[in-house]
Structure formats: C-alpha cells, structure tokens
Amino acid sequence: MSERLRLTAPLPSLDAWVEAFARAEIPVLAETAEAIEYMRAMEDDVDAHGLAQLIESDPLMTLKVLARANELKRGRSAGLMADPETVTAALVLMGITPFFRDFGRQATLEEALADHEEALLGLSRVMQRAERSSRYALGFAAHRADPDAAIIHSAALLHDFAEMLLWVHAPDLALKIAELQEQDRHLRSAIAQRQMLGIELADLEQALMKRWHLPDLLTRITNDKHARDPQVRCVHLAVRLARHTARGWDDAAVPDDLHDIAELLNLSPEHTLRLLHDFD
Incomplete structure (x- = not known):
C-alpha cells in the first residue's frame, strides 16, 4: 500500500532512501x-x-x-x-x-504540493525539462535510424525521475539543493546532492529502477555511466542540452553540447543547430 511521504531531513543511507521512495505514493x-x-x-x-x-x-x-x-x-x-x-x-x-x-x-502533484508553491514550481521546471529532453533524444535516435527510438524517448523522459520524486517527497531538501546551485552556477548537481542528501540522485534512480524491475535496456540507457554507448549518449546529450538551454540558448556550455551532438549525428555544427531548433 503506497503512502504519503514528506521528508524534512536526509535519510542515513541509499538503502533508506530507496525503501522510503519505493513505499511512497507517486502522484x-x-x-x-x-x-x-x-x-x-x-x-x-x-x-x-x-x-x-x-x-x-x-x-x-x-x-x-x-x-x-x-x-x-x-x-x-x-x-x-x-x-x-x-x-x-x-x-x-x-x-x-x-x-x-x-x-x-x-493522486495529483498539485494536491501533494498545494502547501508548497515553490516546490511545485521547481518540479514543473524539471518536468518541462524532461519533456524537452525526450523530444531531443527521440529526434537524435530517429536521425540515427535507431530501432529502439521509442525506448530512448522513454529513457530521456524518465532520466530525472528521482529529482521529480525528491520535489514531491522532500520539497524543502530539493529547494535547498536548487538554492545551492543558484548561488554557485558552477556547482555540479551531484556534488550539491551529496552535500544536502548524502547520496546522488542518479544512484537512487538506478536502485529504484532495479527495485521496480524495470527493463534492463531502459535501465542501462538511463545510466550516464555507460556514456560511450550511442543510445546512452543520445539520452545523455539530450538531457544535457535541455538543462543548459532551460533559460535560453546563451549558456556557456551550449557550444560544447552542440559539438558533441554534431559528432553523434555526423553532421556539421550549423546543420545540427538548425535541427535542434526544429526539434524545439
């Protein structure tokens, strides 16, 4: 039976986080x-x-x-x-x-976070980013004629689901991570998460996917640690681009994203940029 969860302090271990999130209701x-x-x-x-x-x-x-x-x-x-x-x-x-x-x-996210407007806004941004990531990843996969394009789309959509669940189940902690990164734009997400939670959300996500017995292919494609795999790279670069362009295309990291995506798609940077704007 799933239950409502509202954490205000970090849990002692990755296993404790997995157990809490696995039991919690997902709105x-x-x-x-x-x-x-x-x-x-x-x-x-x-x-x-x-x-x-x-x-x-x-x-x-x-x-x-x-x-x-x-x-x-x-x-x-x-x-x-x-x-x-x-x-x-x-x-x-x-x-x-x-x-x-x-x-x-x-149950709905709007009901779950009715008392926490800032968290609902933070969650909305992550979900919008996931939607853009999935669109980019599907476009990359289709361009490469990948037979698993639909799975790559799902992997990009789910890539940050642990972050979404953190906003739902521990909104104050999610907000503190966002504030840390707002204060230091160069602070990597994984470092901010370890500081505030004692774990990395990528590890929590992989553990939850295994706990819920999600397909091996989907679990692997979602895991950035297999970054040389072209399917993983489709997802990783899509997520990276969506994150860096969330506030516009003038982020300093975008040229590097463009270079890597052009290499993945075997296109010129100029052609790649036109394609990305089409996807967007």
Whole structure:
C-alpha cells in the first residue's frame, strides 16, 4: 500500500532512501488524472496507442505504468515474455480494462504540493525539462535510424525521475539543493546532492529502477555511466542540452553540447543547430 511521504531531513543511507521512495505514493499531473477519468468513462473506445500517448506526456505516470507492467510480467511466465520497454507494450501486456482497474483515480502533484508553491514550481521546471529532453533524444535516435527510438524517448523522459520524486517527497531538501546551485552556477548537481542528501540522485534512480524491475535496456540507457554507448549518449546529450538551454540558448556550455551532438549525428555544427531548433 503506497503512502504519503514528506521528508524534512536526509535519510542515513541509499538503502533508506530507496525503501522510503519505493513505499511512497507517486502522484501525477492533474491534467493526466483528469484525462484518465475521461477515458475511463469511454473505456470501450480506448486503445493502447491513444492511452499511451496520454501517459507518455507525464513522466511519473509513465514510471508507474512501466513498473506495474513489469511487476505483472514477473508474476507470469517471465522467461517466455519480452520485457515491456515502452508504455504501449506495457498497456498491451496489461490490457485496457485491467489498466483502469489497477489505476483508479490518481493522486495529483498539485494536491501533494498545494502547501508548497515553490516546490511545485521547481518540479514543473524539471518536468518541462524532461519533456524537452525526450523530444531531443527521440529526434537524435530517429536521425540515427535507431530501432529502439521509442525506448530512448522513454529513457530521456524518465532520466530525472528521482529529482521529480525528491520535489514531491522532500520539497524543502530539493529547494535547498536548487538554492545551492543558484548561488554557485558552477556547482555540479551531484556534488550539491551529496552535500544536502548524502547520496546522488542518479544512484537512487538506478536502485529504484532495479527495485521496480524495470527493463534492463531502459535501465542501462538511463545510466550516464555507460556514456560511450550511442543510445546512452543520445539520452545523455539530450538531457544535457535541455538543462543548459532551460533559460535560453546563451549558456556557456551550449557550444560544447552542440559539438558533441554534431559528432553523434555526423553532421556539421550549423546543420545540427538548425535541427535542434526544429526539434524545439
């Protein structure tokens, strides 16, 4: 049974963070919750593709569906079934009626953070960044004719889900990390996280993906430590660019991003920049 969680102090270990976040309720965007209720009322007319399009606009709803589908797979003839690596595949595995049965009216982020407007704003920025990252990553994968483009899209969308969950479950701590980085624009996220939380969110994210038995391919592509892998590089560079251009294209790190993306896509920097603006 999931529960509401509101942490105000760091936990003693990575295992403690994993345990707390794994048990906690994961709310979703209010517009996602409303759209699911609208579709529930016309269930007979809903198909997996249309429902997937709705879910994939919300990183945390995407996370919940993939976790549930892989839990179901483990309870069936796991060795005979492929991992559901996309939301569409997850919905096909689950079935539309069981989806609506398993996912009742969803708790919303707006309700969870109704008393913390600054945290809701911080979370909104991370989710907007995730949406841009996923768009870039899908564009890179499509340009490279990667057969796993849909999975790369999901990996970019989920890349920062631990940061999203931190804003939900420990908003004061998330705000302090944001303030540290605002005071020092050169402070790396991982260092700020270790200072404030005692862990890095990337490690928490990988541990939660394993705890929820998310597909190996999705887990690997989301892990920046495999940065030489072209699929991981698609996601890593998409996330990097979305982060550096969150306030505009004049960030000092953008030329380096442009160089690395041009190398990945085998294009000139000028052609790459035009392509990126098209994606945006």
